[in-house]
Amino acid sequence: MTIEVEFAGYSARVAPALDDRWNTVLPIRIGRIPSHLPEPDFYVLVDDADVKPVIRLDVYIRNDEADYGCTAIIWRQWTAIGFGSRTILISLRDQLQQEITVSNDYFSAFVPESQFLIVCFGTGLVRIEPDGVALWKNDQLGIDGVIVSQIEGDVILGNGEWDPPGGWRPFKVSLKTGRALEISD
Numbered sequence: 001m002t003i004e005v006e007f008a009g010y011s012a013r014v015a016p017a018l019d020d021r022w023n024t025v026l027p028i029r030i031g032r033i034p035s036h037l038p039e040p041d042f043y044v045l046v047d048d049a050d051v052k053p054v055i056r057l058d059v060y061i062r063n064d065e066a067d068y069g070c071t072a073i074i075w076r077q078w079t080a081i082g083f084g085s086r087t088i089l090i091s092l093r094d095q096l097q098q099e100i101t102v103s104n105d106y107f108s109a110f111v112p113e114s115q116f117l118i119v120c121f122g123t124g125l126v127r128i129e130p131d132g133v134a135l136w137k138n139d140q141l142g143i144d145g146v147i148v149s150q151i152e153g154d155v156i157l158g159n160g161e162w163d164p165p166g167g168w169r170p171f172k173v174s175l176k177t178g179r180a181l182e183i184s185d
Contacts, residue, residue: 012045012074013072015042022056030057030058044059062084078092087099089132124139124160125146147168
């Protein structure tokens with residue numbers, strides 16, 4: 001599975017294998033790295049506008065995270081990677097890392113906006129600020145999936161699955177605080 005997203009002249013893709021031009025790029029290893037260092041489960045490859053390799057991330061996924069795959073996007077100065085129960089941000093400037101863990105839950109999707117990044121996971125949302133820090137987390141929006149449908153002003157609208165399969169309920173969340181808001185008819 002390959003997912004490509006481009007932003008500000010950079011593009012990120014998740015790939016199951018490397019092509020020759022990436023073999024000379026030193027990897028940054030992400031995840032729980034086994035002592036015998038096998039092949040990574042996924043590679044996240046970041047190119048600049050000239051399709052020049054910039055960052056190679058070797059992603060190792062624990063056995064209990066294997067069913068969820070890996071997603072990567074470029075957001076502001078960050079490469080954001082979601083897999084298993086984690087979201088990891090790697091700075092394009094200095095390769096510093098920020099990790100956002102959602103306990104035993106699973107990463108689902110990114111909703112990138114210019115001033116913030118919303119991370120969807122199995123039971124809720126996390127709002128990430130431009131400096132890579134989580135402003136808030138709400139893990140009370142579902143039990144097996146959360147989808148953001150739109151952001152209107154200071155309100156996030158979406159649905160959480162409470163009775164799988166298919167038992168979805170709408171939610172409204174404050175973009176500023178992450179608190180659930182009353183849904184009016």
